[in-house]
Amino acid sequence: MDNELTCYLDAEKIIFRTNENGFCMMEYADEIYKRVNLLKTCPQISPHKFICVQKMDSTEIGIIKDLNELDEESKIVAINELEKKYFLPEITKFVSIKIKPGTAFMDCIFGNVRKSFAVRDVSHNVFYVDNHTARINDSDGNRYIVNINKLNKKSRKMIEPLLY
Amino acid sequence: MKPKKIPFENNNDFISDILSTEKIKYEKIVASSQLDMNESFDFYDGFVAFDSEKIFVIKGKANSLDKYNVIKRKRPDFLCEKISVFENVTSLRIEKNITTCVLVAQTDSQEKQIAFFSFALLEKVSVFVENVNYFIENGVLPEKIQEINSKCVSCGKEIPYGRSYCKKCSEKKLGFKRIFTFFSKHKFVFAIIILLMLVEAALVVFVPQVSTKNLYDNVLNPGNTLGYDQLMKALLVTVGTIAGIKVLNLVIKIVYQFTTESLLPKIIYNIKNEVFASMQKLSLGFFTSKQTGSLMERVTRDSNNIYFFMVDGMPGVITNAIKLVGIAIVIFTMSWKLASMMLLGTPIIVLFVMLFNKKLRTIHHRLWLKQTSISSVVNDKINGHRIIKTFAKEDEETKDFKNKSNDLSEAQFYSKKVESIVFPFYSVALFLVGGFILFAGGMMVLRGEMSVGTLMSFIVYLEMIKEPVEFMTWVLNWWERCFDSSQRVFEIIDSKPDIVESENPQTLEKINGGIKIQNLDFEYEIGRPIIKNLNLEIEAGTMVGIVGKTGAGKSTIVNLIARLYDAKRGNIFIDGIDVRDLSFSQLRKNVGMVSQDIFLFMGTIADNIRYSKPDATFEEVIAAAKAAHAHDFIMRLPDAYETRVGSGGQGLSGGERQRISIARTIMQNPKILILDEATAAMDTNTERKIQQSISELKKGRTTIAIAHRLSTLKDADKIAVISNGEIVEYGTFEELIKLKGEYYNLYKIQNDLRKQMALGTEDENGQ
Incomplete structure (x- = not known):
């Protein structure tokens, strides 16, 4: 070449x-x-x-x-x-995820900050980047990263069914 | 400083208030915007403001978790931490990172990063920057100040700062009621089915009363004082009643089956139609972002999952629930003591079910992912079979498919493994309850507290309870699968199309095809603009060529004219009417597109040509094919116009397929014709033939032609050169050549290349 x-x-x-x-x-x-x-x-x-x-x-x-x-x-x-x-805010905990028609509403903790956002078209915007890292793109165009292994059991149970 | 409530809209007064409290000298605030990050990109509330001289960046410390009232879920008051003042700013600009943005202030001598925010506020800060820059240049704010109000992503209603959705939307439920909407059209038939189920369940509960209790206590009781004939009569009556109930039950079952079966095709038809119709309404962006396999799964497998649950699962739930309630009433009437003992085991089973409920949902979701992945791989590899063969990758692809298949089988194995552990538990639990009942009931019979017939009936009811309980535990698994599928189906049905027709669309009497593009901005992804402030005017009936490097935004412009996407800002007018105000039918009918990606639908050549005008006569079909120079090759095919094309049809060359697509556009007879690299993939000979077809097609229409080969634009009245989403040159061929700019360079490179190729051919011929 x-x-x-x-x-x-x-x-x-x-x-x-x-x-x-x-x-x-x-x-x-x-x-x-x-x-x-x-x-x-x-x-x-x-x-x-x-x-x-x-x-x-x-x-x-x-x-x-x-x-x-x-x-x-x-x-x-x-x-x-x-x-x-390339900074991507890392979600450290999921407080709640509400799945509603067409949209998932997520309430999350980023370190010591709490923020809620909406994710449209979940199957396209919540996905594995590699075996233990997932990415979430919200409806505003923000991207967040989630280390699945670092999440507590409750958070993992919330996000796992949505991962594609 | 006292905490303040964060204002939802119009921050200017609020910021003035903060600055006054901090004793900072300032003029009246003229522009402001919210901020949501600090310099370390942590989420912090803040504001940026401009007072006609200085820029103020106000950093708050509100968004920290310790200040956030978790229980009341209430946003805290704003608490000012630091105010930075920037003077002598000559302009502002935004620099975008991957998911964060930086506000950069330019002074005479240097540039400085002054504020940070996420993409959520990009639009608001952009407006602030525009207003400030305009003020610095002109000394006043723009006449029309843009206001950006946050809107709910789900319903589109205005929402307060800090949220991307409204409370109402986040509280909508996706449950059984929503899924039942698929069946709402068949309420009456459904009511009949439920009535039949009720009768059947009641009969089932009634049988042990006659067959067991009556038989043991009244007929076979050794202490009976009745004579032989009377006992025989009672036996016959009992057996006859049992047989009658069974026959009645059978009749009900037949009627029930017949009614249900007649309902099935209608419901599956409704679900699939609704999903498919919803998909058709969605904009181009939806399809480009999804795998074909995943979409097909939603139309077929997911619809089937809902349908099978609602048709087989839900009636079962009703029947078995009635049976359970009926049995409970009967056994409590017979002996409340024994019945209470029998129902003691129920909470253990319910707890177990709840524990495995979520686990099963996750397992089924994973299984669906693997199935979708397999469908997508099959779809992808079948479509790309030519490339696979060209690169001799058959073995690798087979191996890849085997791996995916293996993943699926492992997921299926795991799912079955979990199910096989969960379900036998119920049988064991029921067996233990049965043993306990026999022991306790036996003791009660020995003490004379209960008859043998009652105990025998209890044992029969225990057996009868086994099936509904097993069904109820098993049906949860089924319900989880249905719920998982319904989420995906509703995701499509509830998706709002990005492109919607105006509430009062205008229909012009006649479209001439004049196009005016004004201050057009567009981006596919937030923060990554493709078209920037583009202006272009095309007179009706003329031809404009668009050239530029790959990714310059050429196809985006034509997609915006055809309203396959909507502009983020700016307008496109056709004959003076904004395309967003034109009726869909008139717009689609009058904008025709021939692109490089040729798609022929399954069907005959004639069907494909008359796609835009299904009622076209055969004479019109031939005329369109002739105009597209397609008639001759069509006639060489054994089935001529009846040749089947599209998936699984006759193999046609790229040029032949393109000429059919041109004939299809000729049939559409649009006033605006878009040629998007229509001949890019063709050899010179084919290109010449297609150019002839296109020449016919262009007559009397406004034509926009995108081309890499500049030779194909020799007939264009004007040529626009696009670079990074902006028009950098515009004029006639001669004007652009004289300009010696980007077009001239492109033209020269292609000309030199052509000459070199011609020389090469001559050399080869010479040898």
Whole structure:
């Protein structure tokens, strides 16, 4: 396969830093990018591998094969940036799930915050991402993640029948 | 600062109040929006406001669990924690992450992240940003201020901040009553069935009274003083009564069976029709988001599950419930002591049933998932058989199917295993109760407290009770399956179509085909816009070509014109009327589409051509086929116009299928013709033939043609170049070439490529 079309960045030449306003900047091979956008190619399976680095106009600068190859500080900045971008609120407990025609109404706990939302078209919006992680998309377009193994028995009993 | 109630609408006064309390100097608040996250993306209440000079971000600490009144389920008052003030802001913008958003303020020298919120508030904050940006630029707010009020996702009614549904909707019940609506049309027949069941149950309960108690106590009692003839007469009367009851029971059973069987086809017809009709009303988005297998499961298997429960299960519930109540009354009349002992075991059984109730529902849901998965795999692989063969993946696909099949069989095995553990429990429990009754009843007979006939009747009733109790426990499993299925069926029936016809649709006398697109915004997923503020005007009877890279939004524009989706913002006018105000029938009749995805329905070629006009004469069918240059190849087929196409029909080439679809559109005779990459998958020869067909089709119509091959747009009056959902170039072919922009580059690349290919062919010929 022709690899010339893809520019893989040399991890040793990359420096990521956060600027005073909290944006991620990059220095690479004597060039300074005041702000870059980091994107995961496989967000679930390899969250820290094959990370695409883009300029703010969406032009690709290149791909970093593995964030572990970066120096420690750059790695922390990159991981923080990705965590912010790909942040999904994690549901830690289900208080109640009411299944009504066409919609499921969920009352959940996120850490120490309680929030209720509606999920339409349950069979499409409540599903397993892998064996122990499920995702829920609510009617507003928010996405939530649920670690089924971390849930208590009662919560698991509530959500399991809805998982597709 | 004192806690304040969070206002549902119009935050401006509320925010002014907070700022005053905090002794912050500010002008009158002109725009504001709610926020729901902090910088760590935890859910926190907050506000962002603009006072014509400064931006205020007010962070609350209201949404924390310790402040939330869990018992009263009441939202707490807003408690201000911190206010940040941002000055010299030149503009605001929103940056979207995967499920969170950041409000970024731009000043002369730098940009700063000032607030955070979830997608739930994206629309509200977007309006705030627009208003603020407009104010900064013009010194006033826009004349028409947009107001975004939260609406219930279920019923569409306005709801307070912090909820995505109204209380009323969340309290609607999905229960037996709802499922019974399928049978409401047959109330009378249903009443007859229930009456027959009542009579049958009463007879069943009555039989032991005659057959056992009367026989043992009055006829076979050794202490009887009656003579032989009288005893024989009494025996004959008893046996005759039993036989009479049995015959009557049999007659009732026959009538009951006949009535039920006559009702069955009607009910299954209703359920399937309702599900299918509901599906047809739903918008395109519903179908693109679902697996075909899952939808087919809902029409067939789920409808069947409901129907079988309601027709076989529910009557059984009624009969057996009557039997149980009848037996209970009879045995309590005979001996309340023994009857009480007999019913002692019931709570244990009920408790057991309740414990396994939920378990069985989860098991059946998992089983349904596996069955759906198998159906989807079969559907997918059959449709993709050509690709499977091309890549020689038969063995892998068979292995994959075996794995899925294995999953299903394991789930079935598990389900049966649980059932096989649960159900024998009841038999054992009943056996133990029986033994206890025999012992206690025997003691009562020995003490002279009860006759032998009464004890024998008790034992018969105990046997009789076994069947209803077993049925009741078993029927729960059945009910769970029906309930699980009904959830999926109602999910379709209750789904509200995204595209609905206006309450007072307009019907134009004649459509000329003039199109005007004004400030059009559209997104398939919230926060991921596909079309951005697009404006385009197409004169009636002209042809406009749309070019652009894959994913630029070309097909979305035509789908919006055809109203397969509705615009998020902006308008599309046809002859000056908003498409949302036009009647569906007029719109669909006047917008015809020929796309790259050709679909022919099962049926003959003639049926497919006359799809849009079922009453078309055969002459019209031939005329349409001729205009589409399809007639000649159709006539070469042995069955000509009667050739069966579609699933399982005659194999036609892509070009032939496309020409049939063009003939179908010619028959529709639309005033607006959309050609969405109609020749993209064709070779040059076929493309030429199809172009001839299309030339016929375009006459006298407004045509919008999307094409990658720019050569197919040479006849276009105007060409629009789309990039990232926006028109970047618009003009005639000559104008765009002169402009030397994106169109020119595309044209040059394709021209060079064509020349290279021509040279390559010449070289090959030279050799």
